[in-house]
Amino acid sequence: MNWPLxxxxxxxxxxxxxxxxxxxxxxxxxxxxxxxxxxxxxxxDNASQTDAAKQTQSKTVTPNPDQKPNSPD
Structure with missing residues (x-):
């Protein structure tokens, strides 16, 4: 039999x-x-979040006016 084959x-x-x-x-x-x-x-998911994660999630983030939203258009 041919081994490469x-x-x-x-x-x-x-x-x-x-x-x-x-x-x-x-x-x-x-x-x-x-x-x-x-x-x-x-x-x-409150069971898996630490206090630091809860504090960072509660802060609102203001979008940069130079950034455009990601859309499929």
Whole structure:
């Protein structure tokens, strides 16, 4: 048997099987909705936050007037 041909076929099957496994794994992941991304404080997790994290989240951030909002337009 031609060994380079064997390794080429083995590599091709490995890539194909790896891609199928990746697709199956990524199908189980939950993507965040756009509402969750727009308002990150909609669901605060109080159990995992420290006092310092609570203080930094309570401060309001004023946007820089030079920055434009990120929009798909």
């Amino acid at each position: 064997f390794w080429g076929i083995a590599l091709a099957f490995g890539v194909i099987i790896g891609n199928i496994m990746l697709i199956k794994h990524s199908a189980k992941m939950k993507m965040p909705s756009l509402k969750d991304l727009a308002d990150p404080q909609a669901k605060p």
